[in-house]
Amino acid sequence: MDIDLDKLDLHDYKPLREIVFESIREAILDGRLKPGERVMEIQLAEKLGVSRTPVREAIRKLELEGLLIMEPRKGAYVADVSLKDVVDVLEVRSSLEGLAASLAAIRASEEEIQLLREKSTQFKECIEKSDVQGMINKDTEFHEVILQAAKNKKLTSIIESLREQVQRFRVTYFTEYNMTTYLVKEHQNVLDAIESRNSEKANEYAQKHIENIEKFIVSRVKDNFKIDNI
Structure with missing residues (x-):
């Protein structure tokens, strides 16, 4: 899976976890991450040029928003919308x-x-x-x-x-x-x-x-x- 994400500008004044969250969220909302697509911490961290910790935090927050779904033993997926x-x-x-x-x-x-x-x-x-x-x-x-x-x-x-x-x-x-x-x-x-x-x-x-x-x-x-x- 080739995720269409760019490395983050880490000179932004916002906390890193917030920058990561907003970047992944935007990718879901504008369709770069599509409904049903698997979201993997390692790949996202590599694409964004950050460690896995802020990515993991972003995934948890996006799950609370309903944009991601966590499935046992499978990981996170972009939520489908009927x-x-x-x-x-x-x-x-x-x-x-x-x-x-x-x-x-x-x-x-x-x-x-x-x-x-x-x-x-x-x-x-x-x-x-x-x-x-x-x-x-x-x-x-x-x-x-x-x-x-x-x-x-x-x-x-x-x-x-x-x-x-x-x-x-x-x-x-x-x-x-x-x-x-x-x-x-x-x-x-x-x-x-x-x-x-x-x-x-x-x-x-x-x-x-x-x-x-x-x-x-x-x-x-x-x-x-x-x-x-x-």
């Missing part, structure tokens, strides 16, 4: 993202609206360059500005937790979803509603955006997931 799990998360997230957009339409400052415009433009530029990682980053930042503008810390915490649970599938979504003009239009609809202070429309458009992601996953990539309990 299609039903993903759909359940997106159904909840759809309503909460709608709420966030509706609050943003009421509470957003002019600076935050301008920032939304900038993120929307940057997202379009990434599409023109076929920059998938850039699209993912700018889409994330667009939604983060909406959460910032909603000014509700509890809502932000819940949505971010839900987003991370499906983060590993976003590469597939942005790579395979070739109707990118629709993504641009969806962002623009949400932006226009927030800018015009129309909380009802902001709610509607934000929910629709997440619902379209759900429909895509169900129709196009369900073969990549375990489909138990659908």
